[in-house]
Amino acid sequence: MRAVDKAAVLAEPLLVARGLTKRYGGLVANAGIDFDLRPREVHAVIGPNGGGKTTLLGQLMGEIEPDAGTIALTGADITALAVPERVLRGLARSYQVTSVFPGFTVLENVAFGLRARRRTTSRFWRAARTGGELGEAAAAILRRVGLSGRSGVDAAVLSHGEQRQLEIAIALSTTPKVLLLDEPLAGLGVDEGRRMVDLIASIAGPIAIVLVEHDMDAVFALADRITVLVDGAVIASGAPDAIRADPLMRSAYLGEDL
Amino acid sequence: MSRAVLLLAAALFVVLLAAVPAALLLDLPYLLFLFQQLAILATAAVGLNLVLGYAGLPAFGHAAFVGIGSYTVGILATELPGTLFTSAWVQLPLAAALAGLVAALIGAVSLRTRGVAFLMITLAFGQMLYFAAVALERYGGDDGMILVAPSRLGEQNLSRGVLSYTISVAVLAVALYVSFRLMRSPFGTVLRGAAANERRMQAVGVAVHRYRIGAFAASGALCGIAGVLLANHTAFISPATLAWTRSVELAVMVLLGGAGTLFGPLFGAAAFVLLEEVLSGVTEHWRIVFGPLLLLVVLAAPGGIAGLLGRQSND
Numbered sequence: 080m081r082a083v084d085k086a087a088v089l090a091e092p093l094l095v096a097r098g099l100t101k102r103y104g105g106l107v108a109n110a111g112i113d114f115d116l117r118p119r120e121v122h123a124v125i126g127p128n129g130g131g132k133t134t135l136l137g138q139l140m141g142e143i144e145p146d147a148g149t150i151a152l153t154g155a156d157i158t159a160l161a162v163p164e165r166v167l168r169g170l171a172r173s174y175q176v177t178s179v180f181p182g183f184t185v186l187e188n189v190a191f192g193l194r195a196r197r198r199t200t201s202r203f204w205r206a207a208r209t210g211g212e213l214g215e216a217a218a219a220i221l222r223r224v225g226l227s228g229r230s231g232v233d234a235a236v237l238s239h240g241e242q243r244q245l246e247i248a249i250a251l252s253t254t255p256k257v258l259l260l261d262e263p264l265a266g267l268g269v270d271e272g273r274r275m276v277d278l279i280a281s282i283a284g285p286i287a288i289v290l291v292e293h294d295m296d297a298v299f300a301l302a303d304r305i306t307v308l309v310d311g312a313v314i315a316s317g318a319p320d321a322i323r324a325d326p327l328m329r330s331a332y333l334g335e336d337l
Numbered sequence: 338m339s340r341a342v343l344l345l346a347a348a349l350f351v352v353l354l355a356a357v358p359a360a361l362l363l364d365l366p367y368l369l370f371l372f373q374q375l376a377i378l379a380t381a382a383v384g385l386n387l388v389l390g391y392a393g394l395p396a397f398g399h400a401a402f403v404g405i406g407s408y409t410v411g412i413l414a415t416e417l418p419g420t421l422f423t424s425a426w427v428q429l430p431l432a433a434a435l436a437g438l439v440a441a442l443i444g445a446v447s448l449r450t451r452g453v454a455f456l457m458i459t460l461a462f463g464q465m466l467y468f469a470a471v472a473l474e475r476y477g478g479d480d481g482m483i484l485v486a487p488s489r490l491g492e493q494n495l496s497r498g499v500l501s502y503t504i505s506v507a508v509l510a511v512a513l514y515v516s517f518r519l520m521r522s523p524f525g526t527v528l529r530g531a532a533a534n535e536r537r538m539q540a541v542g543v544a545v546h547r548y549r550i551g552a553f554a555a556s557g558a559l560c561g562i563a564g565v566l567l568a569n570h571t572a573f574i575s576p577a578t579l580a581w582t583r584s585v586e587l588a589v590m591v592l593l594g595g596a597g598t599l600f601g602p603l604f605g606a607a608a609f610v611l612l613e614e615v616l617s618g619v620t621e622h623w624r625i626v627f628g629p630l631l632l633l634v635v636l637a638a639p640g641g642i643a644g645l646l647g648r649q650s651n652d
């Protein structure tokens with residue numbers, strides 16, 4: 080690790096990963112990654128395609144089982160926990176390739192997470208309602224992401240940009256403490272991208288964010304700290320200014336984007 | 338749900354009910370026999386639809402759960418005739434519980450796999466239960482057994498006749514109502530949502546596996562109830578009820594009628610039973626015509642009959 084970690088350790092990290100390793104045959108997608116996320120922080124993870132960013136998020140979320148390493152959330156070891164259990168403890172994520180519930184309205188897309196949080200998903204006789212308190216919570220989330228007018232529309236017919244917004248709304252529906260965002264700007268136009276940056280800035284703070292993103296403007300606008308992943312290994316980690324100034328970084332990665 | 342779907346469903350129930358006076362007046366007992374078979378198979382198909390349709394899981398061993406219901410009746414009639422255990426009020430819940438439990442266990446194991454592997458393992462479990470039935474020497478083994486004591490209902494029983502018929506139609510109506518309630522509830526919404534995007538459902542905090550096991554249990558229970566009625570209807574119980582071809586037939590009904598729609602299984606069962614009846618009257622090689630015909634329909638109309646009748650929402 081070359082860049083100096085200038086961000087002071089202000090508080091116990093919310094999320095701590097140690098030695099996360101994932102191999103696919105001979106390929107090491109994550110090679111002993113140490114990573115942490117502090118309260119209120121936006122921690123960006125950047126690096127070239129195939130660097131292992133999505134694999135890292137998948138392991139943090141519990142979708143990919145690590146070959147080695149541990150993960151702790153708010154001090155408790157969650158390495159062995161399944162995805163839904165991690166979600167109930169405050170982890171949520173978005174996906175690089177849009178992943179919503181097609182065939183369900185925008186409102187219903189958000190209602191799943193709201194019900195899971197309220198532990199009402201196992202009710203099997205009364206109709207699933209989207210009104211009342213749950214409806215208000217859903218409306219508040221849709222307002223936040225800018226989808227208010229679209230609540231009755233089938234998620235499958237939303238534009239790509241709207242689906243990216245819904246992606247965030249679904250993640251917010253679980254009331255996360257930690258949000259893992261996988262290339263939220265992927266495929267967005269300039270204006271849409273700018274709005275997405277504003278949206279992320281507006282939810283950051285109370286929710287700590289791991290931001291995987293290729294758009295360097297977005298990264299430097301949002302990140303409190305940046306980690307650079309190349310070939311599955313952390314080659315630098317630190318404050319944005321330090322990363323920007325790091326000569327190895329400039330040649331290894333930023334050169335192509337700045 | 339489209340108007341046409343509702344109309345057809347209502348029309349089918351009118352026909353099922355009108356068949357009673359028609360059969361009595363015109364002295365056509367076979368009409369009732371045929372329609373009762375339709376109602377019973379439709380009930381089983383409604384059960385299978387919970388898993389195969391709404392949950393989107395390619396389960397192909399559900400005849401085994403029908404068989405559990407039938408053998409429950411047959412074994413109790415043989416072992417404990419004249420007791421409480423030949424009462425329909427005992428047999429129906431018992432068969433539902435047994436079939437539901439076995440279905441949940443089979444579901445719990447099968448759900449560790451996906452796709453074709455899931456299909457094969459459910460088929461394999463169905464075959465296991467089929468061979469278990471064959472091995473029941475005491476109950477006729479391969480040949481099966483005659484139902485010596487039909488399920489009692491007060492002074493009457495569930496063998497042939499208007500009462501038995503009416504109850505089969507009523508059970509079908511109840512099964513449809515249960516399916517309706519389950520699938521518009523949060524539980525059913527989760528099942529449907531997980532069929533649309535399983536990974537996402539996990540990622541909003543829902544342990545999908547449990548809900549699917551629940552769907553298997555409900556599905557198996559409905560099939561078990563159908564099995565009780567079927568045993569009384571044919572007054573005969575044999576491993577043939579559990580044959581894998583039966584499972585496929587049930588699946589064909591669901592797909593033909595419209596998987597994941599409320600009335601699809603009813604439409605599918607009606608089309609299946611009536612087509613089989615007509616074709617087998619025309620030629621004894623009806624299966625040769627029937628198979629490709631079904632394939633054609635399913636390929637031409639992936640949404641089945643309900644799909645043809647118009648876009649159907651999930652409730």
Ligand SMILES: Nc1ncnc2c1ncn2[C@@H]1O[C@H](COP(=O)(O)OP(=O)(O)O)[C@@H](O)[C@H]1O
Pocket residue numbers: 103106107108126127128129130131132133134135
């Ligand atoms: N399921 C998988 N099977 C095999 N190789 C994989 C799998 N997932 C990712 N990889 C490989 O692991 C490396 C890291 O991938 P990924 O984490 O998606 O990178 P990034 O998100 O940084 O682009 C890549 O070389 C990719 O091809």
Ligand SMILES: [Mg+2]
Pocket residue numbers: 132133134175
């Ligand atoms: Mg990626």
